[in-house]
Each structure stands twice: as C-alpha cells, then as structure tokens.
Amino acid sequence: MKILLLTPQFPYPPHQGTTLRNFNLIKGLARRHRLRLFSLLAPGDAPAGTPVTDLVEHLVTAEQPRRSMARRLRDLVSTPLPDMALRLWDPRNFDTLLEHCRAHPPDVLQIEAIEMAPYLFGLLAAGVRPPRIVYDAHNAETLLQRRAFLADVRRPRRWVGAVYSAIQTLKLRRYERRLLRSVDAAAAVSEADAAELRSMAPDLPLAIVPNGVDLSAYDPRHPYPNPYGRSGPNLVFTGKMDFRPNVDAALWFADRVLPLLHASNLGPHFWIVGKSPHPRLRRLRNRPDITITGAVPDIQPYLAHADLFVAPLLAGGGTRLKILEAMAMQKPVVSTRLGADGFPVQDGVQLALADTPARFAARCLELLQHPERAAELARRGHAFVTAHYGWEKIIPGLETLYSSNDTLTGASDRR
Incomplete structure (x- = not known):
C-alpha cells in the first residue's frame, strides 16, 4: 500500500x-x-x-x-x-x-x-x-x-x-x-x-x-559507558522535561520522596535526564542530591548504570515509553499506578507500584537495600517487555x- x-x-x-x-x-x-x-x-x-x-x-x-x-x-x-x-x-x-x-x-x-x-x-x-x-x-x-x-x-x-x-x-x-x-x-x-x-x-x-521498544537498541548486554561519575545509588527519571506531567513528576519526587530516602543514609542521587528542562525545575539545580542533565546524546548509558528507574507520574495519558525502555534495559522500576497505566502489570512482579510519598520511598528503599530482589524484579520486567513489546x-x-x-x-x- x-x-x-x-x-x-x-x-x-x-x-x-x-x-x-x-x-x-x-x-x-x-x-x-x-x-x-x-x-x-x-x-x-x-x-x-x-x-x-x-x-x-x-x-x-x-x-x-x-x-x-x-x-x-x-x-x-x-x-x-x-x-x-x-x-x-x-x-x-x-x-x-x-x-x-x-x-x-x-x-x-x-x-x-x-x-x-x-x-x-x-x-x-x-x-x-x-x-x-x-x-x-x-x-x-x-x-x-x-x-x-x-x-x-x-x-x-x-x-x-x-x-x-x-x-x-x-x-x-x-x-x-x-x-x-x-x-x-x-x-x-x-x-x-x-x-x-x-x-x-x-x-x-x-x-x-x-x-x-526497539529491543536491539535497548540491549542490557551492551557495554555502555558510565555517565554518572559517582558511586550509587543513582535513581533516574527520563523524558522531555518541558512536558507538564514530567515536570510535576520530577518535582514531586524531589520534594516529597527523595528527602525520605535520605533518612536511610544510602546517599541517593536523583538524575533528571531529558531535553528542554522547564523553568519550574530550575530551583532543583542548587541541590547537591539532584542533577538535571538537559539533552543527552543517548539515554541508554543512564539506564544501564542506574540502580533504580523511577516513574513518579501524577498525570498523563497513553503508555509510558520510558518504562518500557527501563525494563528492556533490565532495570528495576518503581512507578505510580498512573505511570504504569495501560500496561498489564502486577505490583511486585514486573515492577513496583506506589502512589504516596511514604510508600514510594519505601518501595525504592526495599529494592536498594535488597539487590537480589531488585535483580529479580528487573529480570521479570525484561522478560515481559521482550515477550510483548518489540x-x-x-x-x-x-x-x-x-x-x-x-x-x-x-x-x-x-x-
């Protein structure tokens, strides 16, 4: 045709x-x-x-x-x-x-x-x-x-x-x-x-x-360079950062969830990766526990070397390519239920789901403190994406x- x-x-x-x-x-x-x-x-x-x-x-x-x-x-x-x-x-x-x-x-x-x-x-x-x-x-x-x-x-x-x-x-x-x-x-x-x-x-x-997701382009076996320049844990959120749901998600995580994670003494660092950061995000640039990268050539290195991918979305529609990409790269994912809307997933099987700051922080801590659980969650998420979303x-x-x-x-x- x-x-x-x-x-x-x-x-x-x-x-x-x-x-x-x-x-x-x-x-x-x-x-x-x-x-x-x-x-x-x-x-x-x-x-x-x-x-x-x-x-x-x-x-x-x-x-x-x-x-x-x-x-x-x-x-x-x-x-x-x-x-x-x-x-x-x-x-x-x-x-x-x-x-x-x-x-x-x-x-x-x-x-x-x-x-x-x-x-x-x-x-x-x-x-x-x-x-x-x-x-x-x-x-x-x-x-x-x-x-x-x-x-x-x-x-x-x-x-x-x-x-x-x-x-x-x-x-x-x-x-x-x-x-x-x-x-x-x-x-x-x-x-x-x-x-x-x-x-x-x-x-x-x-x-x-x-x-x-292009499974050949998001291959966790590829030796991607480490873009972080610091030891973990590194938590990453990706997307076009002048899109209002992404801006709101980044601010919610930075203001309501990240402070709770610091109480664990793990020293987490939040990476906001994506083009066109909105002026509302500017106040986060002065925080030592947050990095806003702006546009990057490829997001795969940031996914490959992240300890955790977070999708703290509070609004939006459709389905989130960012979640598919993270799971294709075999990374553990913590998301709000709305962030994972549209995917036939179960909490604790392919990814972790939480909707309040306290619960979101708890799910992140659980995976950061128990790497074997995080690895198993990531493995199941990867299998789910490769089976259905190529x-x-x-x-x-x-x-x-x-x-x-x-x-x-x-x-x-x-x-």
Whole structure:
C-alpha cells in the first residue's frame, strides 16, 4: 500500500515519545508498504542523511510555525479550538501538503497525533479524501487533560493550571470527537485511551496499538559507558522535561520522596535526564542530591548504570515509553499506578507500584537495600517487555486498520 504519514515533528533522532513511536512505526511499515512522509521540522531538525530518508519514497518537510505566549493566551478565550489544534497549523505548510497529495494520491492517510488534525480537515475541505484515513492517537487528549485538571485542582498553588486544563478538556472533547468522526479507523495505545475514544465514536473501528521498544537498541548486554561519575545509588527519571506531567513528576519526587530516602543514609542521587528542562525545575539545580542533565546524546548509558528507574507520574495519558525502555534495559522500576497505566502489570512482579510519598520511598528503599530482589524484579520486567513489546509484534495490529474489513485487534489478542 501507498501510505502517507503526517507527523508533528521529524521522527529522527528517536529520543522521546512522539519521535520514538513515529520512527519505529515507519521502520516497521517500510518492510511491507511504500511510505511517504510529510513532517514538520522543529529548530535543529536535519533530515538529510538520516535513516528516515532510506525508509520513505517521498519526504516532504515544512517548518513548524511559532506561536507566542500572548497569542496562546488570546486563543484560550477567543476560539473554541483547543491549543493543540492551533499549535502547528500554517496555511503555507498546508499548501505544500495539498500539492503533494494531489500529485501523489495515497491509499492510506495516517494522522500521527492530534496536532496534525487541522491538515486533515484542510484536505477534506479541499475535496481530497484518500480511500482510507487512519488516526494514530498517541494520547487520548481529553483524558490526559482531565487527569491534569484532577491532579492540579488538589493543590492550591496549581489552580491556574487547573483552570487551563478544565478549559482545554472541554475544547478537546469537542475537537477529538470531530476528528474521530472524520476518519475511517483509529489506533489507541492503551485500553484506557481506547475506552475514552470509544465514548466519543462508538462505531469507529479501533485497535489497541501499544507503544513498543526497539529491543536491539535497548540491549542490557551492551557495554555502555558510565555517565554518572559517582558511586550509587543513582535513581533516574527520563523524558522531555518541558512536558507538564514530567515536570510535576520530577518535582514531586524531589520534594516529597527523595528527602525520605535520605533518612536511610544510602546517599541517593536523583538524575533528571531529558531535553528542554522547564523553568519550574530550575530551583532543583542548587541541590547537591539532584542533577538535571538537559539533552543527552543517548539515554541508554543512564539506564544501564542506574540502580533504580523511577516513574513518579501524577498525570498523563497513553503508555509510558520510558518504562518500557527501563525494563528492556533490565532495570528495576518503581512507578505510580498512573505511570504504569495501560500496561498489564502486577505490583511486585514486573515492577513496583506506589502512589504516596511514604510508600514510594519505601518501595525504592526495599529494592536498594535488597539487590537480589531488585535483580529479580528487573529480570521479570525484561522478560515481559521482550515477550510483548518489540515493535515487530506491534506493527501488524496497526496494519489491520488499513483494510476496509474493519477487523478489530488489540494488545490482549497477542498475550
């Protein structure tokens, strides 16, 4: 099939959620399909010479538009559209896409994430409707914003964020429903996301196509250099650090959990690894027990030499690639239940789960003080990921959506 994918950013290097999913989907689909890619370039993106150019027949790029904070605030009160619908729309970029679609009509148009929905609506308005349109929902965005609201409304200092999330939740519900009713099929990354999407479009063919991990790139047997420069225990949390759920998670762990760990006299050090640290994290830089790395070339060395991976997420949606990566690297994981949402895991089997500061600290201490328990937990987590979450096991579920037979599939069908 000739498949045209629309991605909100160039899918290489695959260093965070969106690019990781998009690159590995492209890599897997290219084995059996003819791919074309329309991708919006962030500052610094350089497609030339990347593996993506060898995987697609046609690559069409345009620059991501920029919106000022003042414009975002005006849009908050002046338009019924959610912020995500306005973030990447640009009429000149659309003209480029429209010209390509008319010259090279695809069999399947695949929308990667809700930010690219305006380009779909533009094509439909221009009379361009490919035979099959598939929406790959990286998150059920309404659910994600609702969870952000519920997390913020409990904390008076975050009430401004709660108001923002409440407004976005209402706008996203309408917009997400419109998107789902404009496509022929959709993919969700978890059962919770699928349930949210089904509530808006009950008759839409939908498959659960979970996030996966490139098992060859996350091989615990590889001799990675040690990036820490200090003895343990080193506790690591990874992700794009201007994403609000990641910022909140890092602050919660630093302020509420890490002080409890110091009472053990183990001397733990918390590493926050990921690009674009938000200004809210700046106050942590003066703490001797915390390191904020910013962007790093590869996260594998930080995972390989960590004593513990923590996922203290309080909000969010979808499924967390970071947890899959840590388990693929055979590291013990402590997560909140929401952080592990979407994975069919059991507390104490593949990872440890805890939701309060005291309980989260206790689970960390248990694994740090008993290395044999940590190693066994890590071994079971690694076996779980290798059995179910290699991309070669996931791609066929997406391909079922390309057929007009509307066959439904899900992660549970493979287990």
